[in-house]
Amino acid sequence: MTIQSDFAGASQKSTALKGATDKLIQSSSITKDTQTTVAGNANAQEAITTAQETAKKIAQTVFQASSNLQGVAKDFEAMDQNVANTMFNSLEGLGK
Structure with missing residues (x-):
């Protein structure tokens, strides 16, 4: 009997989320037309x-959530290991 969390899977998904957000976090260069006096141009720049x-x-926010996901997965892995050790130690004690 094995109790095992999937920290590697959670870590992989967390890393993928972080990678997906990198492009949004980095400022992209959008050229705004500051010379045209067409109605609505100022609103477009603001938008x-x-x-x-x-x-x-x-x-x-997504980046922070992915970091939290990885932290929770790590905590679950530690808890699963602790529960498994406790259960197996208790079962060994019954056999004596």
């Missing part, structure tokens, strides 16, 4: 800035 800031905040 672009807001979208970039929002994407960055979302990416940072």
Whole structure:
């Protein structure tokens, strides 16, 4: 009988989430038209800035969540190992 958590799987998924957010966290270069006086141009510039800031905040939150996922997986692995050791030690004591 084996009690085993899948820390490697959780770590792999956490790393994939972090990798996916890297591009959103890094500032991308978007050229804004500051010369055109067409109605709505100022609103478009503001919308672009807001979208970039929002994407960055979302990416940072997902990045933190992936770090938390890895931490929880590590804790579960330690707890599973502790439970397994306790169970097996108790079973050995019954055999004596």
